[in-house]
Amino acid sequence: MTSKSSLIVFAILMFIAIVHAEVFDITKFGAKPDAEISKALSDAWAAACSAQQPGQLVIPNGRFLLNAIEFKGPCKAPIEVKIDGTVIGPEDPITIPQGSQWITFSYVTGLTVTGSGTLDGVGGAMSWPTDDPTTTVEKGSPLQYNLNFNFLKDSSISGITSKDSKNYHANLLSCTNVTFDNFHAVAPKASPNTVGIHIVWSKSITIKNSVIETGDDCIQTGDGCENVSIEGVKCGPGRGISVGGLGRNKNEKPVKGVFVKNCSFTSTENGVWIKTWPHSHRGDVSDIHFEDLTMDKVDNPIIIQQDYCPHIECKKSEPSEVKIHDVFIKNVKGTSNSPEVVKLRCSSSNNGCENVQISDINLTYDGNAGPTIQECQNVKPVYAGELVPQGCAAA
Ligand SMILES: *[C@@H]1O[C@H](CO)[C@@H](O)[C@H](O)[C@H]1NC(C)=O
Numbered sequence: 262m263t264s265k266s267s268l269i270v271f272a273i274l275m276f277i278a279i280v281h282a283e284v285f286d287i288t289k290f291g292a293k294p295d296a297e298i299s300k301a302l303s304d305a306w307a308a309a310c311s312a313q314q315p316g317q318l319v320i321p322n323g324r325f326l327l328n329a330i331e332f333k334g335p336c337k338a339p340i341e342v343k344i345d346g347t348v349i350g351p352e353d354p355i356t357i358p359q360g361s362q363w364i365t366f367s368y369v370t371g372l373t374v375t376g377s378g379t380l381d382g383v384g385g386a387m388s389w390p391t392d393d394p395t396t397t398v399e400k401g402s403p404l405q406y407n408l409n410f411n412f413l414k415d416s417s418i419s420g421i422t423s424k425d426s427k428n429y430h431a432n433l434l435s436c437t438n439v440t441f442d443n444f445h446a447v448a449p450k451a452s453p454n455t456v457g458i459h460i461v462w463s464k465s466i467t468i469k470n471s472v473i474e475t476g477d478d479c480i481q482t483g484d485g486c487e488n489v490s491i492e493g494v495k496c497g498p499g500r501g502i503s504v505g506g507l508g509r510n511k512n513e514k515p516v517k518g519v520f521v522k523n524c525s526f527t528s529t530e531n532g533v534w535i536k537t538w539p540h541s542h543r544g545d546v547s548d549i550h551f552e553d554l555t556m557d558k559v560d561n562p563i564i565i566q567q568d569y570c571p572h573i574e575c576k577k578s579e580p581s582e583v584k585i586h587d588v589f590i591k592n593v594k595g596t597s598n599s600p601e602v603v604k605l606r607c608s609s610s611n612n613g614c615e616n617v618q619i620s621d622i623n624l625t626y627d628g629n630a631g632p633t634i635q636e637c638q639n640v641k642p643v644y645a646g647e648l649v650p651q652g653c654a655a656a
Pocket residue numbers: 414415416417438440
């Protein structure tokens with residue numbers, strides 16, 4: 262067979278596969294608008310997940326209430342969850358069973374989450390007791406993530422909106438080859454801990470064409486992240502796109518390969534941010550690329566912070582033992598709310614940060630109100646291209 266005709270055969274087979282994807286509409290499993298749907302959802306999931314052919318679980322247009330759900334695999338075939346409706350969580354976190362998150366997907370390979378729906382976690386007075394993003398909020402019941410993804414493989418999430426999560430909007434643990442495309446996370450600027458997407462122990466993760474506007478970091482890549490690509494993300498309000506915080510716990514895995522490209526930051530606390538704790542355990546961060554970024558009134562456009570300590574209990578006098586090396590910062594433009602537009606506060610341990618390269622940056626202080634500077638501690642960056650401001654004179 263020629264490659265062309267085998268392509269046609271393949272296309273026909275794909276077409277048949279798609280046509281045969283069985284639809285599991287939750288309203289056929291007893292879900293009713295404005296009523297609680299966890300039973301209908303888990304019945305629909307059980308049917309779809311055990312089907313031999315690819316299945317599609319549908320949450321149609323409408324307003325549905327949901328206490329909590331775990332969509333657990335493995336499934337017999339690839340599975341799509343299409344969410345077009347608005348799904349509303351319980352206001353009181355106590356309603357969600359102890360140890361569960363609001364919506365969990367786990368152990369599924371070939372999961373597709375699509376649709377234009379909204380998942381409203383109903384954060385608010387009962388979940389956000391303070392507007393201080395640096396407090397830990399464990400008062401009584403733990404606060405749940407809107408979306409929790411554990412051990413997913415070859416999966417994608419697109420189109421949906423996560424609104425007012427009580428805690429992180431999306432948490433990824435031990436996932437491989439997962440893509441977020443056209444994902445939207447939204448919560449008020451003053452909502453604590455509402456990280457857009459938090460990733461740990463995962464590899465080959467892509468986040469693209471997405472809008473994240475919350476009260477905490479837009480995206481956080483924690484320990485054990487490998488090959489994470491973040492492209493075309495609009496961040497703000499929020500606290501920036503970060504690597505870390507690292508070194509707080511023993512035996513953290515290295516972070517290797519984070520690519521933040523073509524992203525924009527609007528009125529965020531930080532732009533791109535690597536943070537490690539002082540007086541820390543050992544750790545390793547390498548192969549970090551921050552490229553083609555636009556900053557609009559950002560407090561700290563580029564920041565390496567090795568004495569990150571949001572709580573009062575850490576010993577700032579002891580250096581961080583997390584090694585940061587091979588960091589490439591290229592083509593970053595825009596405005597800052599502070600004159601120190603580049604802050605490289607590297608640890609005095611491990612010979613400081615190694616191989617930090619900065620090229621083509623143009624960062625002005627609030628629309629040119631004054632000169633800007635770069636700050637370098639325990640690092641000698643390698644500079645190239647046009648630099649506004651000039652690099653650190655003698656690091
Ligand atoms: C990654 O997952 C996508 C589905 O989201 C799949 O099409 C692709 O083949 C996977 N890539 C690899 C390398 O397995």
